[in-house]
Amino acid sequence: MTPQKPVRACLCYPHTFAELHILALQLNWQTAADITAAVGCGGGCGLCGPYLTRMLATGETSFDIRRSEQTNSTQQDREESKS
Ligand code: FES
Secondary structure, eight states: OOEEEEEEEEEOSOBBHHHHHHHHHHTTTOOOOHHHHHHTTTSOOHHHHHHHHHHHHOOOOOOOOOOGTTHHHEEEEHHHHHH
């Protein structure tokens, strides 16, 4: 049995990554900034920003928890989501 990856939703806004992925395909959201503008995810604490970017790039909707060395892009993702 494969363990489930624990990160599956934005914590600040009530949306799962699975739901956001479907909406991204339907509404042609290309960037995390598109998601933030539409539903807010990524624009709160910003922790989901790297996951949103990866979801858009790969189609994944559940993730392992990012380690600190993997969060260097968090600030960049946050800035991109505000632009
Ligand atoms: S977890 Fe998505 S904005 Fe805070």
